[in-house]
Amino acid sequence: MREIVLSGRSGGEGSLVSGTARTPRGYRPDQVDAYLAALSRDRDAAWERAARLTVLAGRMETEAARLRETAAGLAPQEYGTLGERARYAFGLLREEARAVH
Numbered sequence: 001m002r003e004i005v006l007s008g009r010s011g012g013e014g015s016l017v018s019g020t021a022r023t024p025r026g027y028r029p030d031q032v033d034a035y036l037a038a039l040s041r042d043r044d045a046a047w048e049r050a051a052r053l054t055v056l057a058g059r060m061e062t063e064a065a066r067l068r069e070t071a072a073g074l075a076p077q078e079y080g081t082l083g084e085r086a087r088y089a090f091g092l093l094r095e096e097a098r099a100v101h
Contacts, residue, residue: 079090 079087082090
């Protein structure tokens, strides 16, 4: 049998109440236990997800560095082989880029 010490309750200061007695707490211990268990499961799942995302972020950073290195080694793009409409559209884009900067 579990005993609970209640202070300031009707049983007087520091009175002992049996764990099987109904105490005026405003909640049911089994509901609180179930809720805390659910919170613990959610917390554990969040930690696992954070760990997986950390690993994924590391892989993505490595891939981004590799792609930057590959792009840096490419020759400058030549637009002379574009058709007339493509050259016109490209010219408009370059003008917009200059206007924005």
